[in-house]
Amino acid sequence: xxxxxxxxxxxxxxxxxxxxxxxxxxxxxxxxxxxxxxxxxxxxxxxxxxxxxxxxxxxxxxxxxxxxxxxxxxxxxxxxxxxxxxxxxxxxxxxxxxxxxxxxxxxxxxxxxxxxxxxxxxxxxxxxxxxxxxxxxxxxxxxxxxxxxxxxxxxxxxxxxxxxxxxxxxxxxxxxxxxxxxxxxxxxxxxxxxxxxxxxxxxxxxxxxxxxxxxxxxxxxxxxxxxxxxxxxxxxxxxxxxxxxxxxxxxxxxxxxxxxxxxxxxxxxxxxxxxxxxxxxxxxxxxxxxxxxxxxxxxxxxxxxxxxxxxxxxxxxxxxxxxxxxxxxxxxxxxxxxxxxxxxxxxxxxxxxxxxxxxxxxxxxxxxxxxxxxxxxxxxxxxx
Amino acid sequence: xxxxxxxxxxxxxxxxxxxxxxxxxxxxxxxxxxxxxxxxxxxxxxxxxxxxxxxxxxxxxxxxxxxxxxxxxxxxxxxxxxxxxxxxxxxxxxxxxxxxxxxxxxxxxxxxxxxxxxxxxxxxxxxxxxxxxxxxxxxxxxxxxxxxxxxxxxxxxxxxxxxxxxxxxxxxxxxxxxxxxxxxxxxxxxxxxxxxxxxxxxxxxxxxxxxxxxxxxxxxxxxxxxxxxxxxxxxxxxxxxxxxxxxxxxxxxxxxxxxxxxxxxxxxxxxxxxxxxxxxxxxxxxxxxxxxxxxxxxxxxxxxxxxxxxxxxxxxxxxxxxxxxxxxxxxxxxxxxxxxxxxxxxxxxxxxxxxxxxxxxxxxxxxxxxxxxxxxxxxxxxxx
Numbered sequence: 001x002x003x004x005x006x007x008x009x010x011x012x013x014x015x016x017x018x019x020x021x022x023x024x025x026x027x028x029x030x031x032x033x034x035x036x037x038x039x040x041x042x043x044x045x046x047x048x049x050x051x052x053x054x055x056x057x058x059x060x061x062x063x064x065x066x067x068x069x070x071x072x073x074x075x076x077x078x079x080x081x082x083x084x085x086x087x088x089x090x091x092x093x094x095x096x097x098x099x100x101x102x103x104x105x106x107x108x109x110x111x112x113x114x115x116x117x118x119x120x121x122x123x124x125x126x127x128x129x130x131x132x133x134x135x136x137x138x139x140x141x142x143x144x145x146x147x148x149x150x151x152x153x154x155x156x157x158x159x160x161x162x163x164x165x166x167x168x169x170x171x172x173x174x175x176x177x178x179x180x181x182x183x184x185x186x187x188x189x190x191x192x193x194x195x196x197x198x199x200x201x202x203x204x205x206x207x208x209x210x211x212x213x214x215x216x217x218x219x220x221x222x223x224x225x226x227x228x229x230x231x232x233x234x235x236x237x238x239x240x241x242x243x244x245x246x247x248x249x250x251x252x253x254x255x256x257x258x259x260x261x262x263x264x265x266x267x268x269x270x271x272x273x274x275x276x277x278x279x280x281x282x283x284x285x286x287x288x289x290x291x292x293x294x295x296x297x298x299x300x301x302x303x304x305x306x307x308x309x310x311x312x313x314x315x316x317x318x319x320x321x322x323x324x325x326x327x328x329x330x331x332x333x334x335x336x337x338x339x340x341x342x343x344x345x346x347x348x349x350x351x352x353x354x355x356x357x358x359x360x361x362x363x364x365x366x367x368x369x370x371x372x373x374x375x376x377x378x379x380x381x382x383x384x
Numbered sequence: 385x386x387x388x389x390x391x392x393x394x395x396x397x398x399x400x401x402x403x404x405x406x407x408x409x410x411x412x413x414x415x416x417x418x419x420x421x422x423x424x425x426x427x428x429x430x431x432x433x434x435x436x437x438x439x440x441x442x443x444x445x446x447x448x449x450x451x452x453x454x455x456x457x458x459x460x461x462x463x464x465x466x467x468x469x470x471x472x473x474x475x476x477x478x479x480x481x482x483x484x485x486x487x488x489x490x491x492x493x494x495x496x497x498x499x500x501x502x503x504x505x506x507x508x509x510x511x512x513x514x515x516x517x518x519x520x521x522x523x524x525x526x527x528x529x530x531x532x533x534x535x536x537x538x539x540x541x542x543x544x545x546x547x548x549x550x551x552x553x554x555x556x557x558x559x560x561x562x563x564x565x566x567x568x569x570x571x572x573x574x575x576x577x578x579x580x581x582x583x584x585x586x587x588x589x590x591x592x593x594x595x596x597x598x599x600x601x602x603x604x605x606x607x608x609x610x611x612x613x614x615x616x617x618x619x620x621x622x623x624x625x626x627x628x629x630x631x632x633x634x635x636x637x638x639x640x641x642x643x644x645x646x647x648x649x650x651x652x653x654x655x656x657x658x659x660x661x662x663x664x665x666x667x668x669x670x671x672x673x674x675x676x677x678x679x680x681x682x683x684x685x686x687x688x689x690x691x692x693x694x695x696x697x698x699x700x701x702x703x704x705x706x707x708x709x710x711x712x713x714x715x716x717x718x719x720x721x722x723x724x725x726x727x728x729x730x731x732x733x734x735x736x737x738x739x740x741x742x743x744x745x746x747x748x749x750x751x752x753x754x755x756x757x758x759x760x761x762x763x764x765x766x767x768x
Contacts, residue, residue, distance in 0.1 A: 005412060012411040012629055023630060024408035027396040027583045028389060029707045060446050060585055062625040065608040077605075096607045193626060199411045201444055201585045201628030221461075221605070223480045224449040241446040242577060244585030244628070245396055246407060323413045 001321055008352050009325040010142045010171055010299040010339035012193040012200055015250070016257060019197060022249040030245055036237040038252050043234060045255035046204060049263070050173065050188065052180035054206045057230040060244050063170040063191030066203035068096050069225035070166055070187040071136070073207075074214040077101040079133040082123060082163075084115045084148060087141035088328045089168055097136070100220055105132075111331060112144045112301070114294035117152040130162040133214070137165070140172035143328045145290045145301035145337060147176065154183045164211055170194055173204070174258065175270045175298040175341040186211040192247065195298065197254045197343040201247045207231070270297040273340045273349050276380040280353040280373035281338075284360060289335055298341035301327075307363050309336040315362055320355040346381050353377050385705055392736050393709040394526045394555055394683040394723035396577040396584055399634070400641060403581060406633040414629055420621040422636050427618060429639035430588060433647070434557065434572065436564035438590045441614040444628050447554040447575030450587035452480050453609035454550055454571040455520070457591075458598040461485040463517040466507060466547075468499045468532060471525035472712045473552055481520070484604055489516075495715060496528045496685070498678035501536040514546040517598070521549065524556035527712045529674040529685035529721060531560065538567045548595055554578055557588070558642065559654045559682040559725040570595040576631065579682065581638045581727040585631045591615070654681040657724045657733050660764040664737035664757035665722075668744060673719055682725035685711075691747050693720040699746055704739035730765050737761050 007014050028035055039058075046056045059066050071093070075081060079102050083094040086109035097104045105123070109115050115137070124132060135157045139150045150167060157165045164186040172178055173188070174195020180188055186208040193200035207215075207227060215228065229240035258266060274297035278288055281302050289301035304312060309327065313336050316322045325337040338352060353373040391398050412419055423442075430440045443450050455477070459465060463486050467478040470493035481488045489507070493499050499521070508516060519541045523534045534551060541549045548570040556562055557572070558579020564572055570592040577584035591599075591611060599612065613624035642650060658681035662672055665686050673685035688696060693711065697720050700706045709721040722736060737757040 005410065007411065007413065009413050011626065012414065015411060020408040020410070024404040026389065026404070027391065027399060027577070029391065029393050029709075030396065030584070031709075032707065060444065060449070061608060062444055062627075064625045065444070068608045099607045099610075100605045191626070193411070193629075199628060199630040200414070200626045201631060221484045223483045224445060224452045225608075226483075241448045242395065242575070242584045243446075244583060244631070245577075246583040247585060247628070247631075323416065325413075325415075 004321045006322045006351070008339050008348070009323050010194070010337060010341065011191065013197065013339060013342035014344065015199060016197055016254070016343050018257070019250045019253045022253040023199070023246050025246065025249050027245040030242055031238065035245065038248060039239070040237040042248060042251050042255055043237070045259060049255065049258060050180050050206050051178065051182070052206050054180065054208045055231050055234060057205045057207065057227060057234055058239065058243065059203045059205065059230070060201065060241070061203050062200060063189060063203050064092065065225065066189040066191065066205050067093060067168055069227055070189045070205050071096055072100055072220045072222050072225060073227045074164055074166070074187065074211050074218055075102055075133055076218055076220055078103060080105060080131045082107055082120065082132055082135045084137045086113060086115050086144065086146060086148070087111050087138065088143035089141060089170070090138045093136045093138070093168060112146060112289040113291070114146050115148045115153070117149050117156070120153045121156045124156045124160040124163065127160065132160065132163045134164040134166050138168040139178065140176055140296035140298050142171045142299060143331070145296050145299045147294055147296040149294070151183055154185060158184050164214060171296065171298040171341060174266065176296065177267045180206055192251065195341050196251065197257065198247065198250050201244050202251060270341060272381060272384040273297070273344060273346060274300060275384045276346070276349050276377035277338055277340055277353070279380045280349070280377035283373045283376035284357060298339070300338045300340065301335045302338065303335045307360065309333060311363060312336055312356070312359055315359040316355060319359065319362070322352060322355055349377060350374055388705045390706045390735070392723050392732070393707050394578070394721060394725065395575065397581065397723060397726035398728065399583060400581055400638070400727050402641070403634045403637045406637045407583070407630050409630065409633050411629040414626055415622065419629065422632060423623070424621040426632060426635050426639055427621070429643060433639065433642060434564050434590050435562065435566070436590050438564065438592045439615050439618060441589045441591065441611060441618055442623065442627065443587045443589065443614070444585065444625070445587050446584060447573060447587050448476065449609065450573035450575065450589050451477060451552055453611055454573045454589050455480055456484055456604045456606050456609060457611045458548055458550070458571065458595050458602055459486055459517055460602055460604055462487060464489060464515045466491055466504065466516055466519045468521045470497060470499050470528065470530060470532070471495050471522065472527035473525060473554070474522045477520045477522070477552060496530060496673040497675070498530050499532045499537070501533050501540070504537045505540045508540045508544040508547065511544065514544070516544065516547045518548040518550050522552040523562065524560055524680035524682050526555045526683060527715070529680050529683045531678055531680040533678070535567055538569060542568050548598060555680065555682040555725060558650065560680065561651045564590055576635065579725050580635065581641065582631065582634050585628050586635060654725060656765060656768045657681070657728060657730060658684060659768045660730070660733050660761035661722055661724055661737070663764045664733070664761035667757045667760035668741060682723070684722045684724065685719045686722065687719045691744065693717060695747060696720055696740070696743055699743040700739060703743065703746070706736060706739055733761060734758055
């Protein structure tokens with residue numbers, strides 16, 4: 001049905017009406033006093049959202065661009081880097097390091113399982129010569145719905161004393177509690193089309209004082225992604241290159257909405273919604289990819305065995321105008337993913353689950369018990 | 385006056401209402417069939433606008449990001465590069481080449497004067513060992529309003545036989561005639577907030593078959609800006625990384641509007657408007673920075689001697705809600721720039737000139753003759 005579409009993918013995510021309207025404003029000059037005022041406000045509010053007093057830089061690029069900048073400003077060719085890889089995005093950060101001829105030690109786990117923190121502890125403790133310059137961790141692995149235990153790994157990196165912690169928080173920031181300063185995270189990258197309730201086009205990086213020390217010794221060639229000029233410009237409430245003015249207008253409004261809701265409420269909402277989603281999916285007898293003790297509150301991956309994941313996605317899309325995401329790489333056709341981050345409410349999850357139930361019916365699903373997805377989710381929504 | 389602002393800077397430029405409304409649409413999934421259809425349409429229309437059958441790639445970055453990508457995918461460290469530099473942007477492309485340890489031969493001209501094509505001819509002819517791998521030229525130098533004679537320089541590069549022509553067309557594309565295939569331009573970069581009638585956030589690159597040959601031998605490290613994956617994705621009407629979906633919605637509408645107006649009409653409009661602007665400014669006795677035989681139809685730089693450029697900008701802004709751009713680097717405070725590219729009409733120029741005339745009056749200007757800026761511009765608008 002025309003214009004009736006509902007996005008339940010892990011980015012782009014739904015955008016509130018007042019943010020959409022801000023996007024439609026006439027642009028203003030990016031070197032004007034009026035624009036600097038907006039940059040000052042959004043930077044302050046981004047620091048609040050990131051729970052950090054570190055520098056907060058705004059880039060015109062996708063999340064991958066921000067992650068590349070977060071790597072190539074602090075590491076040199078030949079540097080040893082531990083890269084956690086248990087999904088498409090962890091894999092990608094390893095590829096970036098290899099593209100810049102770094103010495104990559106990929107710490108893998110099966111897609112759908114969390115990284116083993118003990119492997120990181122052992123490797124970091126064994127590195128008495130302090131050869132490891134950074135540990136790169138994907139917090140919420142978008143491709144599988146797994147949440148890695150970043151807090152524990154960051155502790156081991158701290159104990160190491162030399163390595164930086166570089167974090168892909170693309171789907172976790174604004175959805176999952178991520179206290180950057182408390183956990184001592186040096187570089188954290190994220191993207192606007194996820195927890196920020198914005199369309200894609202902007203990405204964000206927080207950079208610690210320790211990371212800036214590494215920057216001083218970094219000779220990796222770069223220009224657009226050289227973070228030094230971003231830092232210098234940010235101090236003057238501006239940007240080194242022309243920013244996407246209209247997306248910044250939207251960001252201003254989205255951050256105001258988030259401040260009004262409050263950090264704790266935002267995280268509680270994502271927790272409640274993801275728990276309800278998992279309960280509903282389980283009630284339908286569909287296997288979840290991520291385990292109960294390591295799931296992201298941003299996205300739920302489902303690995304159906306009796307039905308084809310792509311059949312479910314097709315019917316959800318055609319009959320009910322709901323977009324779900326498919327699997328990536330070797331999980332293509334084997335899973336579907338329900339995105340529930342950013343501007344997503346309890347009602348949206350009931351909507352998705354009731355449509356999923358109807359979709360399974362269409363595919364011939366016989367519900368043996370009287371429990372339905374909606375019943376199960378409703379119970380969780382009432383208690384979590 | 386609130387919401388009464390008029391942008392007359394060389395980017396961001398004014399955006400038509402129907403483009404603004406497209407920006408405010410709910411985002412859709414960037415991996416959906418619906419989005420691929422839009423990508424197919426905008427890519428085809430971009431090729432029309434670029435007058436090329438070369439690959440046309442869409443990047444999420446500012447124009448500087450596109451230019452960096454246009455350099456680092458085709459050139460290696462140590463490569464000799466001729467870089468034309470007669471303004472801030474020519475300078476910048478030289479800096480990018482230096483950041484990647486290329487052997488930069490900067491061919492300079494005074495800011496406000498065009499590049500001397502003979503210097504390029506001589507250097508290219510003298511290079512019998514074919515050491516020069518590329519010539520980088522800024523077509524319309526945004527910082528000075530000068531139009532360089534790209535057509536002639538491109539002919540000399542062609543005669544050389546080995547070097548690539550890499551062009552900064554950031555303010556010329558969509559404003560000045562730039563027949564990429566006819567002139568044999570290998571790499572051409574541009575940005576959405578200029579002639580495209582869009583807010584900033586997108587940039588574009590056209591890449592020739594010859595450039596792709598150089599790509600095969602290029603080992604400069606890169607990931608987000610590696611154009612190979614962009615080319616591969618473009619063939620499937622998609623992008624390697626999440627694109628700014630809402631800006632693409634806007635691009636779709638803006639290109640439809642441009643097709644409706646027609647290329648010849650667009651270029652004629654810019655020519656008429658820039659000629660009228662120059663006539664009006666001259667009638668006020670204000671010196672123009674760029675000479676009559678080498679001016680850009682996208683932006684007019686004015687170098688007042690009796691009045692302070694910043695005083696003029698301030699009054700234009702406060703009294704008449706018109707933003708003009710200032711000078712950059714050593715021209716700061718010495719010039720002001722009137723942007724007139726993209727969604728700019730004859731009426732807009734009369735508006736700007738009448739306000740400029742009133743501004744000079746406020747500053748104590750005595751008009752000796754009976755000619756006014758508006759009179760002079762009106763005559764040009766009626767004849768050009």
